[in-house]
Amino acid sequence: MMIRTIPVTPFDGQKPGTSGLRKKTRVFMQPHYLECFVQAIFASIGGVAGKTLVIGGDGRFYNDRAVQIILAMAAGQGAARAIVGQGGLLSTPAASHLIRLNKTDGGIILSASHNPGGEDEDFGIKFNMSNGGPAPESVTEAMYAATRSLSEYTLFEAPDLDLGRISTVTLGDMQVDIVDPVADYADLMETLFDFPAIRARFAAGFTMRFDAMCAITGPYAVEVLENRLGAAKGTVTHATPLPDFGGMHPDPNPTWAHELMAEMMGKDGPDFGAASDGDGDRNMVLGRGAYVSPSDSLAVLAANAHLAPGYAGGIAGIARSMPTSGAADRVAEAMGLPCFETPTGWKFFGNLLDAGRVTLCGEESFGTGSDHVREKDGLWAVLLWLNILAVRGQSVAEILAEHWARFGRNYYSRHDFEAIEADKADAMIAALRARLSGLAGQKVQGMTIRTADDFAYTDPVDGSVSKQQGIRILFEDGSRVVYRLSGTGTEGATLRVYLDRYTPGTGDLQLDPQVALAPLIKAAHGLAGIAEYTGRSSPDVIT
Ligand code: G16
Numbered sequence: 001m002m003i004r005t006i007p008v009t010p011f012d013g014q015k016p017g018t019s020g021l022r023k024k025t026r027v028f029m030q031p032h033y034l035e036c037f038v039q040a041i042f043a044s045i046g047g048v049a050g051k052t053l054v055i056g057g058d059g060r061f062y063n064d065r066a067v068q069i070i071l072a073m074a075a076g077q078g079a080a081r082a083i084v085g086q087g088g089l090l091s092t093p094a095a096s097h098l099i100r101l102n103k104t105d106g107g108i109i110l111s112a113s114h115n116p117g118g119e120d121e122d123f124g125i126k127f128n129m130s131n132g133g134p135a136p137e138s139v140t141e142a143m144y145a146a147t148r149s150l151s152e153y154t155l156f157e158a159p160d161l162d163l164g165r166i167s168t169v170t171l172g173d174m175q176v177d178i179v180d181p182v183a184d185y186a187d188l189m190e191t192l193f194d195f196p197a198i199r200a201r202f203a204a205g206f207t208m209r210f211d212a213m214c215a216i217t218g219p220y221a222v223e224v225l226e227n228r229l230g231a232a233k234g235t236v237t238h239a240t241p242l243p244d245f246g247g248m249h250p251d252p253n254p255t256w257a258h259e260l261m262a263e264m265m266g267k268d269g270p271d272f273g274a275a276s277d278g279d280g281d282r283n284m285v286l287g288r289g290a291y292v293s294p295s296d297s298l299a300v301l302a303a304n305a306h307l308a309p310g311y312a313g314g315i316a317g318i319a320r321s322m323p324t325s326g327a328a329d330r331v332a333e334a335m336g337l338p339c340f341e342t343p344t345g346w347k348f349f350g351n352l353l354d355a356g357r358v359t360l361c362g363e364e365s366f367g368t369g370s371d372h373v374r375e376k377d378g379l380w381a382v383l384l385w386l387n388i389l390a391v392r393g394q395s396v397a398e399i400l401a402e403h404w405a406r407f408g409r410n411y412y413s414r415h416d417f418e419a420i421e422a423d424k425a426d427a428m429i430a431a432l433r434a435r436l437s438g439l440a441g442q443k444v445q446g447m448t449i450r451t452a453d454d455f456a457y458t459d460p461v462d463g464s465v466s467k468q469q470g471i472r473i474l475f476e477d478g479s480r481v482v483y484r485l486s487g488t489g490t491e492g493a494t495l496r497v498y499l500d501r502y503t504p505g506t507g508d509l510q511l512d513p514q515v516a517l518a519p520l521i522k523a524a525h526g527l528a529g530i531a532e533y534t535g536r537s538s539p540d541v542i543t
Contacts, residue, residue: 018487020126049078056090057110060117085181091280133374192310214246276378287396295325298362425493428533
């Protein structure tokens with residue numbers, strides 16, 4: 001057993017995207033590839049000597065090897081302590097909580113989130129800061145710079161640690177605490193929500209289905225929903241995390257969570273349904289016969305959060321990513337709360353949460369969270385819904401209908417065009433960008449363009465500026481189309497087209513969103529020339 005330094009040549013393309021570095025698993029499995037990125041993480045935070053890190057991942061293929069590699073590198077470079085989830089497992093929100101609870105210097109999370117897992121699928125890694133939140137752009141840029149100038153990394157050479165038993169062991173001079181991945185997180189949930197009220201509702205026959213999609217949330221959902229809240233055994237399906245997620249695509253949306261959708265849309269479906277993603281930070285919420293769009297979910301949660309004990313004093317403000325619909329803005333306005341519009345990426349919410357300027361955050365990409373951690377949190381969102389349902393005693397459909405009648409409805413949809421050739425997608429965006437200044441006043445599909453711009457964000461807390469965060473076309477009737485290229489894909493480019501149209505509470509509130517948005521969809525295709533540039537006339541995924 002000894003400390004060894006290994007010379008390396010830098011790898012190209014280790015540039016973190018919307019949420020850490022995501023690549024094909026086999027790319028990560030190349031000799032020294034993961035090690036080089038971990039070394040760059042360490043460099044970007046001034047080394048790990050004397051520091052404490054939380055380490056864990058969503059259990060996808062290569063999670064186990066990656067945890068051992070990171071432990072060996074941390075031990076070899078003088079880290080004082082590592083806190084690791086048993087089996088190397090931690091959901092993203094649970095990792096964020098452990099970082100905060102133990103006041104550590106940060107943590108490394110292994111996940112490609114909602115991307116499929118397996119030897120031929122995707123893997124990922126990201127660093128979270130001592131506040132529990134994803135590294136901000138200044139740090140991810142430092143990581144990328146470090147990946148390009150590395151010449152070596154150091155590790156402590158020793159046999160793999162047995163991570164299967166909850167215990168405290170040592171690796172060289174580093175203490176390693178192998179902890180229950182679920183317990184602290186479940187305890188935190190008990191402090192936020194009215195568990196007795198939810199338990200009483202389940203005892204009275206309320207039924208639920210939670211699809212964990214063979215990913216990390218299974219053990220968390222079983223413990224919280226079935227063991228602590230008394231939901232019927234078997235409420236949580238696909239509850240065992242598997243390295244390939246059992247072949248499922250763990251993205252909780254109507255396309256990929258189709259089993260759950262079919263059950264919930266049936267006439268004998270359960271009262272409430274939910275799904276979460278690979279690493280447990282996303283959520284989809286459903287009622288019997290009712291789909292709640294993530295943008296609406298944020299708005300409903302904001303309007304009702306005070307019904308849960310953890311938010312009984314009210315919320316400080318709301319933040320949403322720019323492409324998320326304006327539904328939450330209407331709640332903020334009615335409640336006299338500040339509302340912030342940030343670029344896509346949970347890292348942009350961190351400063352607002354740390355400064356106490358917002359309590360709830362949400363994104364159209366099935367992410368919702370609060371200041372209890374610094375990540376979005378799938379099971380948390382489901383529990384807040386359960387708490388609201390228990391107090392109001394209504395169905396999901398009734399709550400949605402009342403919400404729209406009061407605040408109006410933002411008909412909303414996102415159309416994704418996946419794995420298109422990157423140069424074609426870039427050319428389309430570049431051409432649109434070049435035309436932006438001349439678009440105002442033009443008429444498309446009977447609608448007049450009010451403004452067109454490329455979203456830039458100045459962080460209200462630290463003043464940092466992020467440019468080119470999505471192209472926005474705003475129409476005079478308040479409708480909006482946004483175009484962005486995804487920063488989380490691993491194959492070609494994914495074009496996301498976000499569509500939003502507001503109807504007041506007195507209008508027609510029960511339309512199919514695709515019907516309500518039909519003219520906007522046509523306008524979106526025409527304006528950007530999607531078919532001409534990409535050869536695609538219809539999206540691969542609609543949410
Ligand atoms: C990540 C980010 C989210 C973002 C989502 C989609 O989520 O944390 O903020 O909305 O990716 O990003 P993009 O549109 O660039 O693909 P996750 O759940 O993948 O970590």
